[in-house]
Amino acid sequence: MDEQVLRSLIKWPNVPDCYGWLALDRRGQWRMRDEFAQQHQLPGQVINHQGLKEFIARNYASDDQDRFFFQNGPQRVFITLDATPWIVRINSNNEGLQFTTQCHNTIEPRAAFSDELGNIYIAGSIYPAPYKEQNASSFTHGAHMSVALLHDHDLDQFSELAKLHQAACSFAGTWTWQEKQLPLDPIHSDELASRFHFIPKPSNQSSV
Structure with missing residues (x-):
């Protein structure tokens, strides 16, 4: 900051x-x-x-x-x-592909999720870790698991990494990232905020 x-x-x-x-x-x-x-x-x-x-x-x-x-x-x-605190794109560098957020952080993915509308979400650790309020005038780096919506322009590229099968309300399967097999699980979009701890529409009435 x-x-x-x-x-x-x-x-x-x-x-x-x-x-x-x-x-x-x-x-x-x-x-x-x-x-x-x-x-x-x-x-x-x-x-x-x-x-x-x-x-x-x-x-x-x-x-x-x-x-x-x-x-x-x-x-x-x-x-x-509108969706999640982070929006990611798939970019390439000298070391291969990486996920980059709208704030230029990178995400080390641990899993992905697909919702009822076909959106893909990447869950993982963000680097550098984002700022978390410590008190009224102090911040610390709050390293924790977070979630990011994958930009719709990158859905086709992601599909090339994934092996899918039909699940109850979406798709499930696995995907390959940097030679690792990671899970791809179904999720409903209404579950994202509570599962990954963010408030989509902040108000002065606390967490509503």
Whole structure:
């Protein structure tokens, strides 16, 4: 997290939190949602400014209620999640394929899940570990199992790695990642938030 952000938290500790104005969509895009967008249930305007996107990514964190937010200087901007806290793409580097999040972290996968709509979710450890709130002006790296929606542009590539069979409400099977066989299990999309501990629509009414 940016040093100037941490300093501002100490200098201005009681700035009101912001809810509903920033969202992460299913393609890993940050969206600004003004009052009109919120009132009419619209997705909001995609943020295209590269500097702002990088600033959000560097200062992305979660609190002790599993709500994700962007620490914008002294103000905490809670994020509405269209799917999961992380959206991943399959990228390649000198060592082979890797999963990269919208914040440029990588995920070391342990499993994958397929929901009732055919979406694929990657579960694993995120590196570098994301920030977790320690107290009002302090953060630690919260290494834990998390989940990320696979970008829909990469579904075909993932299918080449997988061996599937029909399950009750989705697909199950195995998939190969860096010469390891990993499970691919069915899940219902409604189970994701409770299973992987995140709040899709944070509010000032705690974890609702």
